[in-house]
Amino acid sequence: MSESSGGSRSDLGNVVLIGQKPVMNYVIAALTLFERGSKTIVIKARGKSISRAVDTAEILRRSFVSDAYVKDVKISTETFTVDNKTRSVSSIEITLSKQT
Amino acid sequence: MSESSGGSRSDLGNVVLIGQKPVMNYVIAALTLFERGSKTIVIKARGKSISRAVDTAEILRRSFVSDAYVKDVKISTETFTVDNKTRSVSSIEITLSKQT
Numbered sequence: 453m454s455e456s457s458g459g460s461r462s463d464l465g466n467v468v469l470i471g472q473k474p475v476m477n478y479v480i481a482a483l484t485l486f487e488r489g490s491k492t493i494v495i496k497a498r499g500k501s502i503s504r505a506v507d508t509a510e511i512l513r514r515s516f517v518s519d520a521y522v523k524d525v526k527i528s529t530e531t532f533t534v535d536n537k538t539r540s541v542s543s544i545e546i547t548l549s550k551q552t
Numbered sequence: 553m554s555e556s557s558g559g560s561r562s563d564l565g566n567v568v569l570i571g572q573k574p575v576m577n578y579v580i581a582a583l584t585l586f587e588r589g590s591k592t593i594v595i596k597a598r599g600k601s602i603s604r605a606v607d608t609a610e611i612l613r614r615s616f617v618s619d620a621y622v623k624d625v626k627i628s629t630e631t632f633t634v635d636n637k638t639r640s641v642s643s644i645e646i647t648l649s650k651q652t
Binding site for chain 1: 602610614628640
């Protein structure tokens with residue numbers, strides 16, 4: 453992936469998608485994005501991973517990037533079809549920004 | 553005055569605290585608050601219950617109280633001491649309001 457300093461990058465490059473791994477994996481992934489120059493990152497999760505997304509944001513903000521703050525938290529429902537049945541799953545998007 | 557992260561003290565009567573029970577228990581609890589006349593309710597959870605809090609808000613909003621919307625979502629960390637050790641746990645507060 454190309455990275456241009458100062459250019460407006462699409463938010464898609466700044467997303468940390470939370471899965472089933474230990475929370476510190478995601479903290480490090482998010483930290484790496486900030487250290488590469490991102491001013492804003494988005495932490496996304498679905499279903500049971502939602503609590504891990506909140507843990508990731510809070511650990512990052514409290515212990516690693518002290519000038520980061522929670523800019524926005526969105527919750528929503530994603531719907532998809534499996535075997536002709538419609539399933540719904542809750543999701544969260546946490547936007548973290550640096551002060552400067 | 554005690555510190556409160558939003559809302560006046562009367563909001564304390566409109567809180568649904570999420571625990572380990574099935575999500576529909578909390579949906580019904582929240583629904584009851586709305587039906588008793590509350591215009592705004594707050595869904596709170598800590599740790600692994602956070603994903604259940606999001607489920608509660610989303611099920612309520614999508615299936616039961618169609619004029620309710622997510623007014624605010626706050627995430628934070630609560631710190632407490634157990635056996636002389638400091639523990640931290642993530643928490644969430646979801647504020648739902650009715651349009652009218």
